[in-house]
Amino acid sequence: MRRSLLALLLALLTGLAGLTAADAAPTSGWTARAEDHPGSVTETDVEVPMSDGTVLRADVRRPADSEGNPVEGRFPVLLTITAYNKSAIDGPGAAAIGSDPGFFVKRGYVHVTVDARGTGSSGGDWQAFSARENTDSGEIVNWAASPERPWSNGSVGMHGASYMGISQLFAAGNRPPGLKAIFPQVPAVDTYRDVVASGGALDVGFIPLWLGLVTGTGLIPPAYGPAEPDNALQMYLDRVQGATSFTAPTLLEATLGLNAAFDGPFYAERSPASVLDRIDVPTFLVGGEYDLFQRGTPMVFDNLQQRGVPVKMIFGPWDHLQGSGDGVAEAGYGTLQDLQLRWFDHHVRGQADPSLDTDIPPLTYHEIGSGQWFEADQWIGEQRARRFQLSGTSMPGLPGGLVDSDPRPGRSTVAPLPISGLCTRSTNQWTAGTPNAIGIAQLCHDNRWNDLSGAVFETGPMSEAMRMRGPINAHLHASTPTGNGMLSVSVSSVAPDGTVDRLTGGWQVLSHRSLDESRSRYLDGELIQPFHPFTEDAQRTMEPGEVEPVDVEVFPTAAVIPPGHKLRISVQAFDVPHLLPTVRDLPAALSPVAIHNSPEHPSEITLPVIPATEGNR
Structure with missing residues (x-):
């Protein structure tokens, strides 16, 4: 029942129904490799301690044999940090990160999904991309890459859409040594200008829905068993406190035209623009021409490319939900999962792929009005x-x-x-x-x-x-x-x-x-x-x-x-x-x-x- 409620709430934001496009054949001869393992097995609510003593919780999915036993050995790790309650990732919620984690696990990756501070089953108060949460993102990568994890070989990639995409940018800005590549879908660059207050007026369509979704999923009792009743009660009280100490006051301030209605340190702290100049890992971006972050995603691409960071972007005819799903297949490089696998196999797994850059140019974009797809070397160049x-x-x-x-x-x-x-x-x-x-x-x-x-x-x-x-x-x-x-x-x-x-x-x-x-x-x-x-x-x-x-x-x-x-x-x-x-x-x-x-x-x-x-x- 609990997971059904989570999936229903998550569907309001991530559009779980009807997002998967028909598979498109890649433009090159590249094809996704076959599975290495027949199954996967998940350990839930694994403790991820942060430097300030707060304990976050992760679900760790590992390759398994035909009998469901974990395969021994160390594997590269794919990581997602979510504010939408990781429990919803099981089953239909997999669309929230744009793909099924099992697809990668069966091909030799460990997949880790972590509830952000103050959300889902993790401890602490949610403050939406606060400096502390953004520090967490780097520490989570370090945790996943640590030799103390018996299933990790120390090489980490990240993927996911929207909140999960923004978390990747903050994690990369921390420069954790184990992070090798990221794949952010529909991420922001400037939270104030991109979405909160475009042009200086207040967004009343998306922001209340989003704040309510995160708060609502947090108020669902966590998944702790009978052995941890104190932890479960504390989680619930933390969620109530977060709703009254962050969400409600922020909305009220903005509505009344007080501090939260203006740009300043509060939004700068929560904008990936503040860390872009520190990102140096290979980055694959997906953006949408009708997306919430229609403004921001190309600016991330511009910044990274101008600094010489290996970066690619697909910019398609998608709104936020479509850009979070498998509409990427329309660009002609295969399904989203295939494209992610190719990116991570090369940059995280270390597998040679000499045709990657010739097959996929820096920029692939859809043209509204003709329906055609174009390739270019830069976002702003020949114009x-x-x-x-x-x-x-x-x-x-x-x-x-x-x-x-x-x-x-x-x-x-x-x-x-x-x-x-x-x-x-x-x-x-x-x-x-x-x-x-x-x-x-x-x-x-x-x-x-x-x-x-x-x-x-x-x-x-x-x-x-x-x-x-x-x-x-x-x-x-x-x-x-x-x-x-x-x-x-x-x-x-x-x-x-x-x-x-x-x-x-x-x-x-x-x-x-x-x-x-x-x-x-x-x-x-x-x-x-x-x-x-x-x-x-x-x-x-x-x-x-x-x-x-x-x-x-x-x-x-x-x-x-x-x-x-x-x-x-x-x-x-x-x-x-x-x-x-x-x-x-x-x-x-x-x-x-x-x-x-x-x-x-x-x-x-x-x-x-x-x-x-x-x-x-």
């Missing part, structure tokens, strides 16, 4: 910045223009409609793909109806395909009678029949418009990825009615506007149920925002466009 200027005035049903030159002046009003975003791809994305998992997301794939709730600007039909890859900047001149509000920008492709395919989006609270040019990204001298401090000190309310420039970071994508289609941007004042203003900002957000475009106040969008010479596979 060129292309600007389109807003032209004229957007009226309901009558879009303004997007032009290369000679824009017409205009002033467009964006009404504060708290239903904007409700039936769009954004809803599916920022509820982690739950609508897609239950089969209703397709009802909201056409963005044309949502676009009626804001200002719309579009080009004429394209005479030739325009391809793009990377982040986008919308530079908009805005004014508002209250001095604050939010801009929600969607970038879309409009088909000849009027269907609007939302490619990506970005958000910006007006009072958080301060720009840190030193941390922003430029292409050909043009801003394509603005960096806003989002601190309380940097917040600047606009003078009512005064026109100010606002740079909106539109999250990266890989897409094409085909011939005959139009490029469109639409601007709304809300993106529900994704984002809401804090209680402090809500009154000011309930007023219209004006978008200006004139010689004195030009508004434009800058795209990283790929030259026409690049080909697909």
Whole structure:
């Protein structure tokens, strides 16, 4: 009963139903090797002591013979650290780490799954990627690699999605000597900008669900037997304390617009960006174009590659749940498990694989709009910045223009409609793909109806395909009678029949418009990825009615506007149920925002466009 409850709760976040894609044949002659052992055997709730005296708990799955006895000997270790209660990993919960641990164990690995501090059966208080938890991740690797483990040969790899992917980055940042390679799926780089408060507004779609899931699984009594009633009671009391000392206060602070609503040390401590420069192990990343961490995963790839770390990334047409499953097969390199096995066999097991780098390029990505897969050496490399200027005035049903030159002046009003975003791809994305998992997301794939709730600007039909890859900047001149509000920008492709395919989006609270040019990204001298401090000190309310420039970071994508289609941007004042203003900002957000475009106040969008010479596979 207990495990059934765990699996049900975990399914809400990890989409256990319907995630496995049809197997895709690899593009090379490589095939996964056969099993070495007929079975596996698991020892549950093994003690993993931390340096501060806290005891974490692990399930250790080892190769077994045909009679179910553990095979003697030392093996390489694959490790997952989860906050979603390791007990759910048995059975259908295996999809939470994107693969069945038994697949690897039967091929000569020991698989270890550890409950993060304060979750599942582990001791301590959960503080979501606190400095202590991130120290734990390195100590867990050291524990698994230690010669004191009679089943370990000292060589460790890590895998898993989302929370488990982020834990890998923190573990690698500790540089434990036994860690040889990692395989993070859909990890973040900057928890504040990626998901908690995109553009400075609060994520109310995913974050409460996620915090509730971790807290809820923790409140289920741990699996200790009758011999440990005191431990079981203490675990339960720790979970209750964690819910009241971390989860509830954090949500309340953010909602009221207090400390947790602003970027600062709290989020820096919990962001892999703080340790990226210390990661030096081979890393294979999986990201999604509709994922929660659509922004962050490519930034991890960029950082590691620029520092010379062996790194690869597959960036596919997936939301968070799909990127956590076996949709990777669509890229053409075999199933996710096959790809992980190949990575770990080479980097953890030490098996020669001379064709690995020629078979799999640094970057493989899907192109929205064509469905084609492309290969590239870099995330940002051959692209060129292309600007389109807003032209004229957007009226309901009558879009303004997007032009290369000679824009017409205009002033467009964006009404504060708290239903904007409700039936769009954004809803599916920022509820982690739950609508897609239950089969209703397709009802909201056409963005044309949502676009009626804001200002719309579009080009004429394209005479030739325009391809793009990377982040986008919308530079908009805005004014508002209250001095604050939010801009929600969607970038879309409009088909000849009027269907609007939302490619990506970005958000910006007006009072958080301060720009840190030193941390922003430029292409050909043009801003394509603005960096806003989002601190309380940097917040600047606009003078009512005064026109100010606002740079909106539109999250990266890989897409094409085909011939005959139009490029469109639409601007709304809300993106529900994704984002809401804090209680402090809500009154000011309930007023219209004006978008200006004139010689004195030009508004434009800058795209990283790929030259026409690049080909697909």
